[in-house]
Amino acid sequence: MIDVKNLWKNYGNKVVLEGINVSVKEGEFITLVGASGCGKSTFLKLLLGTETASKGSLLLDGKPIKGEPDSDRGIVFQQYSVFPHMTVLENVIAAKGFAEKGITGLLWGRKRKEAKAAAERMLDKVGLSSSSHLYPHHLSGGMRQRLAIAQALMGKPRILLLDEPFGALDPGIRKDMHALVLDLWRSEKLTVFMVTHDLHEGFYLGTRLWVFDKLRHDPQAPDAFGAGITFDLPVGQTDPKHLETIEENMKEFSHD
Ligand SMILES: Nc1ncnc2c1ncn2[C@@H]1O[C@H](COP(=O)(O)OP(=O)(O)OP(=O)(O)O)[C@@H](O)[C@H]1O
Ligand SMILES: [Mg+2]
Known part of the structure; x- marks a missing residue:
């Protein structure tokens, strides 16, 4: 599905x-x-x-990834990215409008009715049905991330990008969010890329774990070299002893 070839970014x-x-x-x-x-x-x-590559290529289904977001890909950030002046339901309907019509994406008439029904189904999937009338400032951190996930999925993406989506949540809430993400990954047949600072989360959730690190480092010129993928491991039922090896290596290689 995705082919990355000699990719450089500076x-x-x-x-x-x-x-x-x-x-x-x-x-x-x-x-x-x-x-x-x-x-x-x-x-x-x-x-x-x-962002676009400085050198090399990123292919999706054999074609270069367009230099603009597309409904093929949905993203959730660590910081809450919802509209504060809209209710939960309105936020999800708006996301549908953006996915279909871009930034001027207001939907009217039958289209809006359909979007509302789809938004209600999505809120049910992420466990927010009973909060659809609330405004984002009334939601807990976990609920806000559920809303952000619902928005990201409204464009029916094949690829879900998660950038430390649960970094700010309590451990108990994180566990619920892990269950939700695994459930959506399976039911929506998604391909997921998830950044995490939590190695255990990486091992538990993924089918494959990538460690980004510099392969070479010049203390005199810290900007001269970039990071690559230094470990590419199948995970899921990984032997826990890999975890120690990686933790050791991450310590060794973290130069900052
Ligand atoms: N638009 C930009 N212009 C200039 N430098 C940038 C830009 N975006 C990122 N960088 C730099 O690129 C490097 C990588 O940033 P990036 O945000 O990808 O790191 P990260 O691995 O996600 O870090 P973190 O774990 O802290 O989120 C950093 O040194 C950052 O300062
Ligand atoms: Mg980051």
């Missing part, structure tokens, strides 16, 4: 990602870990299409 003189070669099959659940600032969010933005 901002000015700073090399962020270098020489990434990797392929992803439809239905995989990839978790991404790595030191802060190593380029995980940048990689997601390249998949989303809000």
Whole structure:
């Protein structure tokens, strides 16, 4: 589904990602870990299409990813990205409008009725049915992320990009969110890329774990080299002893 070939990304003189070669099959659940600032969010933005590669290519179904977001891909960020002046239901309907019509996406008449019904079904899926009339400031952090996920899924994406979506949540709530994401991954047949700072989360949720890190480092020129994927592991039922190896390596390689 996705083919990354010799991908490089730099901002000015700073090399962020270098020489990434990797392929992803439809239905995989990839978790991404790595030191802060190593380029995980940048990689997601390249998949989303809000950033473009400096060199190399990113192919989706054999074609270059367009330099703009598309309803093929939905994204959820750590920071809440909902509209504060709209209720939960209105937020999800608006997301449908944007997915269909872009930024001027207001829906009217029959279209709006259909969008409302679809939004209600989506709120049911993410467990927010009874909160559809509330405004975002009345929601807990976990509920707000449920809403953000509902919005991301309204465009019926094949690929869901999650950038530390649960980083700000309590452990108990996180567990509920893990169950939700696994459930949606299966029922909506998604391909998921999820950045996390929590290695255990990466191991537990993913079918495949990527560690982003620099392969080479020059203390005199910290911007000269970017990160690549230094570990690419099948996970899920992974032998826990891998975890220790990776934790050791992450310590060793974190230069910041
Ligand atoms: N638009 C931009 N312009 C210039 N530099 C940028 C831009 N976006 C990101 N960077 C730089 O690229 C590097 C990688 O950033 P990125 O946000 O991808 O890291 P990250 O791995 O997601 O970090 P974190 O775990 O802290 O979220 C950082 O050094 C950052 O400052
Ligand atoms: Mg980031």
